[in-house]
Amino acid sequence: MPELPEVEVVRRGLDRWTTGRTVAAAEVLHPRAVRRHLEGPADFTARVAGRTFLAPRRRGKYLWLPLSDAGPDAPPDTAMIAHLGMSGQLLVNESGREPEKHLRVRFTFADGGRDLRFVDQRTFGHLMLADLVPDALAPDAAPVPAPIAHIAADPLEAAFDEERFFRALRRKRTGIKRALLDQSLISGVGNIYADEALWRARLHWARPTETMTRAEAERVLTAAREVMAAALKAGGTSFDSLYVNVDGEGGYFERSLDAYGRRDEPCRRCGTPIRRDVFMNRSSFSCPTCQPRPRRARA
DNA sequence: ACACCCTCCTGATGGC
DNA sequence: TGCCATCAGGAGGGTG
Secondary structure (H helix, E strand, O other): OOOHHHHHHHHHHHHHHHOOOEEEEEEEOOHHHHOOOOOOHHHHHHHHOOOEEOOOEEEOOEEEEEEEOOOOOOOOOEEEEEEOOOOEEEEEEOOOOOOOOOEEEEEEEOOOOOEEEEEEOOOOOEEEEEEEEOOOOOOOOOOEEHHHOOOOOOOOOOOOOHHHHHHHHHHOOOEHHHHHHOOOOOOOOOHHHHHHHHHHHOOOOOOEHHHOOHHHHHHHHHHHHHHHHHHHHOOOOOOOOOOOOOOOOOOOHHHHOOOOOOEOOEOOOOOOEEEEEEEOOEEEEEOOOOOOOOOOOOO
């Protein structure tokens, strides 16, 4: 399940393999992969052909490749957005290799080198082309694609505004985990790193955000930063083997997880078996001792 | 306006 | 062995 660290690993791989290269042709093998590109698959392939991929960028779980019309030194006017969803992979492959079972979109390049493939088993991911607009979170920085302008900064970028995040938590009437997963408050955190950050901060997922102290809010934010930075160093978490980097290799942070996926296994702090709750139609893993349920809980 | 729920999708897994 | 239910979940859109 690609979250911020996994998407960043992919971004770095793309930076190495696709920056400055000009697309010869794109082929959409499954229309659902470009469903958010409202002009349709034919428009997508027609408009990306002949363009040059510039250095890839990322905010939260969104990745985008700015596109130039006139080679690697011309400024971008549009971008190709990529979201990996649950199971999306961007692979850089020898062109001759046979198509993957869930290959959705394939790009070939004018230099005849390795191709780029979007492979996605569960088809929650997508690619689309979009205009670039000024970044409201960092007006002096590079522009961002319009469809992701509503996303908050992620906690690893300079534009992240801690004061704004803390004020938003106080205003909300919801639980802390729901807030962490809300990409308009803080981006890049998904189910795995939300559980890990809450375990590190010793907070229960149903803790009402409006009752959190400033110290508690700082604790969970710091924990999120630390666990995602550590995961990035490890190449990401490949919990169900659907996440791989552009070379098709998994990361090894799964072995370092303290809460996620550890149902009935001993808490690494206190030994209490980790519990699993169902919440928002997904799993939440926590320690019953370190993370007691608040008397007034908010799902 | 806000909080929250439903839906999209495929493959692995488990019960009977 | 087959068949069905369950689980995994990001995020947009709909509901109350």
